[in-house]
Amino acid sequence: MLRRLFSRPTAAPAGPCLNTASSAVAEACLESCALMACTTGRRAVVVNVGCDGAEACRLRAMGIYEGARVSVVDSRNGLLLQVRGARLAIGAAVAAAITVIPLPN
Amino acid sequence: MSPVAQTVIVVLLVAGAALYVARKVWLSVARARRERNAAGCGADGCCK
Amino acid sequence: MGAASDAARATGSIAVPPAPRAPASPLRVALVGNPNTGKSTLFNALTGMRQRVGNFAGVTVERVEGSYTGADGRRVSVLDLPGAYSLDPHTPDEAIALDLLAGRADVPVPDVVVIVADALHLERNLYLVSQLIELGLPAVVALNQIDAATKRGLQVDVVELIHELGVTVVPTVATKGEGIDRLRQAIARAPDLPVPSRRMPVPRVAEQALRPVEQALVDDGVPPAAAGLEALLHLTAPGTDHGPAVHAAVVAARSQLLDAGLNPESLEAELRYGWITGVMHRTVKDPDGQEHTTSDRVDRLLLHKVWGMLIFLALMGIVFQAVFFWAAPMQEAVESALGWAGTQVGSAMGEGDLQSLIVDGVIAGVGGVLVFLPQIAILFLFIGVLEDSGYMARAAFLMDRYMRTVGLHGRSFIPLVSGFACAVPAIMATRTIERPRDRLATIMVVPLMSCSARLPVYTLLIGAFVPAMHIGGFLDLHGLVLLGMYLLGTVSALVVAFFFRRTLLRGQTQPLILELPPYRIPSPRALATTVFHRSSLFVRRAGTVILALSIVIWALATYPRSDVPDGIPDEAVQEMQLANSFLGRAGHAIAPAVAPLGFDWKIGVSIVSSFAAREVFVSAMGTIYGVGGSEDGAGLPEKLRAERNPETGAPVYTLATAIGLMVFYVFALMCMSTVAISIREAGGGWTGVRWAAVQFGYMLALAYLGAWLVRIGAGAFGWA
Ligand SMILES: Nc1nc2c(ncn2[C@@H]2O[C@H](COP(=O)(O)OP(=O)(O)OP(=O)(O)O)[C@@H](O)[C@H]2O)c(=O)[nH]1
Ligand SMILES: [Mg+2]
Numbered sequence: 001m002l003r004r005l006f007s008r009p010t011a012a013p014a015g016p017c018l019n020t021a022s023s024a025v026a027e028a029c030l031e032s033c034a035l036m037a038c039t040t041g042r043r044a045v046v047v048n049v050g051c052d053g054a055e056a057c058r059l060r061a062m063g064i065y066e067g068a069r070v071s072v073v074d075s076r077n078g079l080l081l082q083v084r085g086a087r088l089a090i091g092a093a094v095a096a097a098i099t100v101i102p103l104p105n
Numbered sequence: 106m107s108p109v110a111q112t113v114i115v116v117l118l119v120a121g122a123a124l125y126v127a128r129k130v131w132l133s134v135a136r137a138r139r140e141r142n143a144a145g146c147g148a149d150g151c152c153k
Numbered sequence: 154m155g156a157a158s159d160a161a162r163a164t165g166s167i168a169v170p171p172a173p174r175a176p177a178s179p180l181r182v183a184l185v186g187n188p189n190t191g192k193s194t195l196f197n198a199l200t201g202m203r204q205r206v207g208n209f210a211g212v213t214v215e216r217v218e219g220s221y222t223g224a225d226g227r228r229v230s231v232l233d234l235p236g237a238y239s240l241d242p243h244t245p246d247e248a249i250a251l252d253l254l255a256g257r258a259d260v261p262v263p264d265v266v267v268i269v270a271d272a273l274h275l276e277r278n279l280y281l282v283s284q285l286i287e288l289g290l291p292a293v294v295a296l297n298q299i300d301a302a303t304k305r306g307l308q309v310d311v312v313e314l315i316h317e318l319g320v321t322v323v324p325t326v327a328t329k330g331e332g333i334d335r336l337r338q339a340i341a342r343a344p345d346l347p348v349p350s351r352r353m354p355v356p357r358v359a360e361q362a363l364r365p366v367e368q369a370l371v372d373d374g375v376p377p378a379a380a381g382l383e384a385l386l387h388l389t390a391p392g393t394d395h396g397p398a399v400h401a402a403v404v405a406a407r408s409q410l411l412d413a414g415l416n417p418e419s420l421e422a423e424l425r426y427g428w429i430t431g432v433m434h435r436t437v438k439d440p441d442g443q444e445h446t447t448s449d450r451v452d453r454l455l456l457h458k459v460w461g462m463l464i465f466l467a468l469m470g471i472v473f474q475a476v477f478f479w480a481a482p483m484q485e486a487v488e489s490a491l492g493w494a495g496t497q498v499g500s501a502m503g504e505g506d507l508q509s510l511i512v513d514g515v516i517a518g519v520g521g522v523l524v525f526l527p528q529i530a531i532l533f534l535f536i537g538v539l540e541d542s543g544y545m546a547r548a549a550f551l552m553d554r555y556m557r558t559v560g561l562h563g564r565s566f567i568p569l570v571s572g573f574a575c576a577v578p579a580i581m582a583t584r585t586i587e588r589p590r591d592r593l594a595t596i597m598v599v600p601l602m603s604c605s606a607r608l609p610v611y612t613l614l615i616g617a618f619v620p621a622m623h624i625g626g627f628l629d630l631h632g633l634v635l636l637g638m639y640l641l642g643t644v645s646a647l648v649v650a651f652f653f654r655r656t657l658l659r660g661q662t663q664p665l666i667l668e669l670p671p672y673r674i675p676s677p678r679a680l681a682t683t684v685f686h687r688s689s690l691f692v693r694r695a696g697t698v699i700l701a702l703s704i705v706i707w708a709l710a711t712y713p714r715s716d717v718p719d720g721i722p723d724e725a726v727q728e729m730q731l732a733n734s735f736l737g738r739a740g741h742a743i744a745p746a747v748a749p750l751g752f753d754w755k756i757g758v759s760i761v762s763s764f765a766a767r768e769v770f771v772s773a774m775g776t777i778y779g780v781g782g783s784e785d786g787a788g789l790p791e792k793l794r795a796e797r798n799p800e801t802g803a804p805v806y807t808l809a810t811a812i813g814l815m816v817f818y819v820f821a822l823m824c825m826s827t828v829a830i831s832i833r834e835a836g837g838g839w840t841g842v843r844w845a846a847v848q849f850g851y852m853l854a855l856a857y858l859g860a861w862l863v864r865i866g867a868g869a870f871g872w873a
Contacts, residue, residue: 049418049419054243054587055663055664055666056389056418057239057241057243057389058238058239058243058666059666060239060389060419060421060422061238061239061241061280061281061422062238062277062666062668063276063277063280063426065419065422065423065426066416066419066422066423067419067423067426068426073449073452074452074453074456076456076457076458077456077458077551077554078550078553078554078665080452080456080550080669083277084274084276084277084426085273085274085275085276085277086274086277086668087448087668087669087670087671088666088667088668088669089546089550089553089563089665089666089667089668089669090664090665090666090667091553091557091563091664091665091666092664093664094664094665094666108505111505111506111507112506114507115506115507115510118510118704119510119704119705119707119708121701121704122700122701122702122703122704122705122708123701123704123705123708125697125698125701126698126701126702126705129698129701129765129825130765130825133825133826133829136829
């Protein structure tokens with residue numbers, strides 16, 4: 001357990017929130033990437049929320065839906081997002097399942 | 106104060122306190138029983 | 154009135170259809186809205202009550218009722234509800250609001266829905282607003298936190314917003330009471346206005362695809378006014394509470410939408426946010442854009458992997474230091490006041506049982522607990538600052554990584570910290586956790602966090618037996634030992650959670666999704682009310698339960714009076730009488746059970762009497778030593794230090810005994826209210842009873858084991 005506590009999480013743990021069905025849009029667009037891969041300061045448009053039902057619903061109600069603009073405020077541990085004027089903190093597993101197209105700054 | 110009056114007051118106070126404690130215990134048992142029957146929003150299931 | 158009863162009938166289809174009411178019956182109002190918008194602050198402003206308020210999502214987790222008298226003399230009953238992000242609930246607390254609106258609660262559907270929106274986050278808030286106005290219930294929007302929005306340079310065109318939403322919008326500043334009167338007027342008028350309905354445009358394909366679903370829902374008993382809303386909700390969250398016809402219609406609609414190139418999962422969000430973007434554009438002026446640089450800069454530091462953690466630990470250190478340092482002078486004042494009262498009463502009343510009852514029972518028992526009020530108030534003050542500043546949610550985010558390694562959730566952090574104040578609200582606060590297993594694991598370990606009722610026990614023992622030693626910087630040995638006890642509880646909570654997640658509660662932990670509120674400077678007035686309110690609960694407990702128990706314990710320690718041989722010293726007489734009393738006999742029966750821990754019968758009997766509430770340990774000790782000892786005027790710590798084993802003459806209390814006793818209290822679950830709340834929140838019924846029994850059992854076992862290990866360890870080092 002100690003080892004787990006001190007080892008830094010590398011890949012997003014395989015949770016229920018895996019990026020399973022990427023939509024057709026995401027495949028067509030070469031620029032798309034996982035939200036998790038975005039660095040601090042990046043703005044992006046969400047193209048797919050690939051979490052399982054309940055989480056996706058929750059995210060959508062909080063403003064992370066297909067077509068929403070988000071900006072990454074902090075990406076050091078988990079993600080801190082600016083979404084629709086509010087600050088959202090989401091874990092790495094969720095952020096890995098959201099596909100976005102980065103916008104030019 | 107006469108010793109008799111003192112004793113009476115002590116008896117009354119102690120009896121009152123004992124009754125109060127008994128009532129508290131009784132109420133919490135009754136409440137636990139009520140909760141047991143009308144399980145509300147449980148951690149092990151949905152909320153209906 | 155017509156509109157109101159129509160709407161009530163419409164949405165309350167599942168509930169009892171409301172009979173035509175006399176105009177004298179109260180108007181029922183519910184406050185609904187996103188978390189942290191200020192619903193409870195508004196509730197307090199409307200009703201004059203003192204509901205808990207805090208700057209993070211999920212402060213209110215249950216339905217609370219209050220009332221006021223309207224300008225026309227009509228009673229208005231107001232319900233404060235937990236916040237929700239949408240009408241598709243994910244957590245037990247969110248479900249409370251929805252159940253009420255859908256008529257599934259044990260109270261009728263409200264006559265007026267007051268939708269509380271936060272002007273600072275209007276865009277996100279409008280999502281729920283747009284759902285709520287489709288319910289077909291009379292509604293009023295309270296546009297709260299206008300002051301904060303203005304300060305940030307946002308300008309909301311209220312008239313235009315009314316036009317867009319089709320309901321009355323009242324700007325309010327709940328913290329200052331601004332706009333409350335206008336809100337009351339709007340509430341009174343709302344039932345007579347036409348009920349609001351859907352405002353957002355729906356593309357023709359979607360409309361056609363959804364019509365059969367709406368029809369099926371109406372056939373299934375859903376009120377026509379709310380069918381459109383329900384149909385959209387069913388696309389993403391197929392509910393199980395409707396018949397197969399609805400299900401079939403939903404499946405058909407989904408494939409129809411997919412054929413048309415629409416994503417049924419995200420259709421609702423896209424439609425609503427599409428409309429919201431337009432509304433925002435027309436109603437809100439935001440010259441500065443959404444830049445909050447100060448907040449961001451603070452976050453850079455506080456959420457830093459290393460610095461953030463260090464700051465967090467330093468904050469905790471300061472809290473426990475302050476609990477000792479700041480409280481000391483106040484505590485001494487309370488102590489000397491009690492001592493004075495004891496001597497006054499003692500000399501005024503003359504020897505006798507009544508005098509003994511007042512001095513040894515009431516003053517030593519209740520007073521012994523009240524002495525710790527300053528400490529508890531300071532602890533509450535710090536918790537209040539954490540809650541109101543907005544730091545709580547940040548700490549939860551920061552801790553998520555660590556919580557996750559033991560199988561807990563970042564959201565479990567807030568209940569755990571609330572557990573420092575009291576386990577009862579802390580266990581209720583777990584309602585914000587989505588998955589039952591995450592939630593249950595948190596409930597099981599919350600009572601390991603040292604609550605304020607343990608503070609008297611710790612402080613008494615630390616003050617009496619730990620040498621006051623300055624360590625350096627702001628650190629003092631007293632504060633450090635106290636911090637150690639809190640850390641022991643916290644670390645054990647994490648370890649125990651880890652075991653639960655590996656055994657009884659296996660399963661994946663839900664990923665974190667959390668809103669971080671804006672930072673706010675806590676208002677001194679709000680803090681003062683919180684501290685006062687929580688402290689007065691403590692005092693009330695001391696004046697009721699603890700008072701009664703103290704008197705009972707006094708009686709048990711005093712009777713039956715036994716005959717003692719003449720010619721022995723006064724002190725020995727009292728000792729003998731105590732040993733022969735009911736309490737003494739019970740104590741000697743208990744003694745063997747606690748002897749392995751190095752505790753004598755007096756400690757044993759105090760532990761047993763504190764099973765209902767931990768503070769009773771202190772009051773029982775006060776009473777026992779008051780009845781037994783003779784050196785009047787000496788405080789309980791002095792009496793404890795002077796206590797000798799009658800056979801060996803060695804001191805009963807060593808540093809090791811004191812630490813062992815504290816460790817025992819770190820672990821043991823001695824609180825009736827916590828057990829009751831655990832039963833309810835762990836599922837109620839026999840399930841709840843079983844979980845509560847597991848909780849009580851494992852904590853008692855840990856307590857015994859912990860105290861025993863301290864004794865053995867101390868013996869090995871030659872301290873005992
Ligand atoms: N500036 C400002 N702050 C406010 C106003 N109303 C409430 N607040 C603050 O907003 C925070 C949240 O208030 P609460 O009343 O607890 O919010 P709530 O909607 O009941 O929150 P939940 O119970 O968690 O859903 C607190 O810190 C309040 O002090 C307001 O009008 N202006
Ligand atoms: Mg609230």
